[in-house]
Amino acid sequence: MSRWEAENAAAREEPPLRRRSSGRDGAAAWALVLVTFWLAQRNGAFGLDWTSSGELEGARVAAGAWWRATTALLLHADPAHLWSNVAFGALLVGALCWLLGTGGGLLVTLLAGSLGNLVAALLRPEGSAVGASTAAFAALGAIAALAWRRRAALLSGRLRRWVPLLAALALLGYLGAEGERVDVLGHACGFAAGLLLGALLGLAGALLPGRRVARALDRRGMQWAAGVLGAAWIACAWRLALPG
Numbered sequence: 585m586s587r588w589e590a591e592n593a594a595a596r597e598e599p600p601l602r603r604r605s606s607g608r609d610g611a612a613a614w615a616l617v618l619v620t621f622w623l624a625q626r627n628g629a630f631g632l633d634w635t636s637s638g639e640l641e642g643a644r645v646a647a648g649a650w651w652r653a654t655t656a657l658l659l660h661a662d663p664a665h666l667w668s669n670v671a672f673g674a675l676l677v678g679a680l681c682w683l684l685g686t687g688g689g690l691l692v693t694l695l696a697g698s699l700g701n702l703v704a705a706l707l708r709p710e711g712s713a714v715g716a717s718t719a720a721f722a723a724l725g726a727i728a729a730l731a732w733r734r735r736a737a738l739l740s741g742r743l744r745r746w747v748p749l750l751a752a753l754a755l756l757g758y759l760g761a762e763g764e765r766v767d768v769l770g771h772a773c774g775f776a777a778g779l780l781l782g783a784l785l786g787l788a789g790a791l792l793p794g795r796r797v798a799r800a801l802d803r804r805g806m807q808w809a810a811g812v813l814g815a816a817w818i819a820c821a822w823r824l825a826l827p828g
Contacts, residue, residue: 601734601791603682604801610681610689611674617818618673618716621658622666635659637825640713640770645705653701654694654821659714672759673720680723683730683791685801687810689723694814696722696781700774704767713767718774721756725778726785728752733786749779 625634638655645652660666681689697719704718731748756775789795800806 601683602793604685604807605681605689607678607682610686611678613686613690614674614677614693614716615670618658618660618666618670622660622663625659632826634826635714637827638714638822640701640705642705642707642709642711645702646709649825650702651821651824653705654698654818655825656701656714657694657697657716657719658818660716661714665715669716669720673716673723676720676723676727680727683727684785685807685810687807687812687814688801691810691814692726692778692781692785693719693723694817696726696777697774698817699777699780701770703777704770704773707773708769713770715767715770717767718770720774721771722774722778722781724752724755725775725780726782727778729779729782730786730791733783734791 621634623629628634638652638659640652640656641649660669677689677693680693683689684692697716700718700722701713704713728748728751732745735745735748752775756771785797788797790797790801792798
C-alpha cells in the first residue's frame with residue numbers, strides 16, 4: 585500500500601467530533617462583552633478614562649500591572665477596530681466553544697489572550713496596545729492544537745496530524761501580519777499561548793471520549809463554572825485597573 589493510501593486509510597478511521605455547543609452562544613457572548621466595553625470606553629462611563637487605565641503598556645506590566653494584559657483585550661482604538669475583532673473573533677471563539685463548550689471555550693480564549701498580551705508586553709517595553717485580536721488568535725491556536733493532539737492520538741499516519749497546525753500558521757501569517765496598525769507581536773504571542781493551552785488540554789484528552797477532562801467538559805455545571813470564572817477574572821482585572 586502506498587503512503588498516500590495509508591494516510592487516507594487512517595483518516596477514514598477518525599471518529600466524528602462531539603459537539604459540546606452550537607458555538608452561537610459563545611460568539612454572542614464574545615460580541616456582547618466587546619461592544620459593552622467599547623460603549624463604556626467611548627462614553628467615559630462613570631467619569632473614568634478606560635483607555636489610559638486599561639491599555640497594554642510594557643513598562644507598567646513589567647512594574648507589576650499584570651491586569652493590563654486582560655483589560656487591554658476589551659478596549660479598541662475606533663469602531664472599525666472593534667467590529668473587525670467582533671466579526672473575526674466570533675468565528676474563532678464560536679468554533680472553540682463548539683469543541684470545548686461555551687464556558688470552557690470562552691475561558692480558554694480569555695486566559696490565552698491574557699497570557700499572550702503579558703508576554704508581548706514584556707517583550708515590547710515601549711508603546712501601548714489595545715484590542716481583542718490577541719485573544720482571537722489565541723482561540724485559533726487553541727483550535728489548531730486541540731485538533732493536532734486529537735489526530736496524534738487517533739490516527740496512525742504521520743502527515744495528516746500536522747495539517748491543523750500548518751493551516752493555522754497559514755491563517756496567522758495571512759490575517760495576523762497584514763494591514764495598518766497590526767500588532768504582529770501580540771498576534772503571534774496570542775497564537776502561541778493558545779497553542780500551549782490547547783496542547784495541554786489535548787494531551788489531557790479534552791476531545792477524546794471517556795477521558796476525565798472530556799467527561800468534565802461534558803457537564804453543564806463545569807461549563808457554568810468556567811464561564812463564571814472568566815467573568816470574575818475580567819471583573820478582578822478591571823477592579824485593579826480603575827481608580828477608586
